Amino acid sequence: MKNYELIDNEAAKQYEFHVDGTVPRIEYIKARxxxxxxxxxxxxxxxxxxxxTxxxxxxxxxxxxxxxxxVPLCPFVALYIKRHPEWKKLVLKGINIA
Known part of the structure; x- marks a missing residue:
């Protein structure tokens, strides 16, 4: 699979790739x-x-x-973490990835 460059577009509050003239993205909210x-x-x-993925x-x-x-509020992100439990270490304590 091709490697894409991750862009943290802080102005738009999203992580994004630029692929074939389109912008796949993950929207986020940062708080402290x-x-x-x-x-x-x-x-x-x-x-x-x-x-x-x-x-x-x-x-x-x-x-x-x-x-x-x-804090994975997006179901797609939560499913990824469920399938790759090594990432659970990043998740806020007390949040259950079911």
Whole structure:
């Protein structure tokens, strides 16, 4: 799979890739030492290519690098963490990823 460059677009409050003239993204809210990942969106023409999964992984790597506590409000992000439990270490204590 191709590697895409993760862009933290702070003005738009989203992580994004630029792919074939489109912008797959994860919207977020940052509050002090926490980051709430609220919504993941991959344009229709890019679905099924693993881009959403790659975007979540890249975003989680950035969250870890910034030493932020993650609150995964987006169901897609929560499902990724459920499937990759090594990322649970970033999640706010007391939040159950079911």
């Amino acid at each position: 030492d926490k980051i709430y990942l609220t919504h993941t969106e991959v344009p229709k023409g890019l679905e099924g290519r693993g881009i959403g 790659a975007l979540v992984k890249a975003a989680l790597e950035d969250v870890e690098k910034q030493e932020l506590t993650l």
